[in-house]
Amino acid sequence: MLKLRKFQPSDAEKIVAWTGCEREFRMWCADRYEHFPITAEDMISMYEKHGKAGTFFPMTAVDENDNVAGHLILRYTDEVHEEVRFGFVIVDSSLRGKGVGREMLELAKRYASGILGAQRITLGVFENNSPALKSYKAAGFKEVGGSEEFEIFGEKWKCIEMVCDVLK
Numbered sequence: 001m002l003k004l005r006k007f008q009p010s011d012a013e014k015i016v017a018w019t020g021c022e023r024e025f026r027m028w029c030a031d032r033y034e035h036f037p038i039t040a041e042d043m044i045s046m047y048e049k050h051g052k053a054g055t056f057f058p059m060t061a062v063d064e065n066d067n068v069a070g071h072l073i074l075r076y077t078d079e080v081h082e083e084v085r086f087g088f089v090i091v092d093s094s095l096r097g098k099g100v101g102r103e104m105l106e107l108a109k110r111y112a113s114g115i116l117g118a119q120r121i122t123l124g125v126f127e128n129n130s131p132a133l134k135s136y137k138a139a140g141f142k143e144v145g146g147s148e149e150f151e152i153f154g155e156k157w158k159c160i161e162m163v164c165d166v167l168k
Contacts, residue, residue: 001063001064001103002063002069002100002103002104002107003061003062003107004060004061004107004108004111005059005060005062006057006058006059007047007059007060007071008060009044011060011068011071012040012041012043012044014068014092015040015043015060015068015071015090016038016039016040016042016043018091018092018093019036019037019090020093022036022037025037025038026152026153026157027126027128027129027132028088028090030126030150030152030159031150031152032046033046050075055075055076056075056076057073057074057075058071058072058073058088059071059072059073059074059108059111061091061100061103061104061107068092069091069092069095069100069104070089070090070091070092070100070101070104071089071090072086072087072088072089072108073086073087073088074086074108074111074112074116076116077122081116081117082117082119083118083119083121083122084112084116084120084121085121085122086108086112086121086123087123087124089101089104089105089132091104096131097131101132101135101139102135102138102139105135105136105139105141106139109139109140109164109166112166118166119166120166121163121164121166122161122163123136123162124147124148124161124162125160125162126150126157126158126159126160127158127159127160128157133160136162139164140164140165141163141164142162142163142164143160143161144162144163145161147159147160147161148161
């Protein structure tokens with residue numbers, strides 16, 4: 001059983017270790033970081049830069065022993081704070097395929113609606129990241145129109161836009 005808490009700088013070292021090879025890293029962050037690999041300090045610096053506006057919320061999922069199991073960010077995408085977007089969603093590589101991602105997403109959906117007041121929750125996932133796409137669908141996200149393309153490794157990666165119903 002997981003719980004979701006605010007990201008702590010001490011979480012960063014574990015989280016950046018899960019990104020694996022550069023291809024996997026880019027599936028996780030697209031082009032949001034300029035270089036690979038990133039360090040814990042890179043992550044902390046980015047979060048400090050974005051976190052001051054009160055619209056950016058890095059979160060960590062921990063197990064019953066307070067071991068870091070997953071991570072994601074939530075951020076408002078509109079000025080009236082009704083839409084929250086999930087990003088940088090990642091699970092400890094040793095826990096993937098065990099439902100941890102889905103459980104973390106359910107906790108994040110409750111946080112987004114109950115604490116942040118979200119009326120709509122969105123995310124983007126690369127179509128070539130089938131494990132993540134499967135996890136998002138299992139957590140109730142549905143594909144919606146519109147997508148963005150990124151050029152990564154000289155390839156065009158299509159990012160699928162997804163949305164889920166807010167829990168009431």
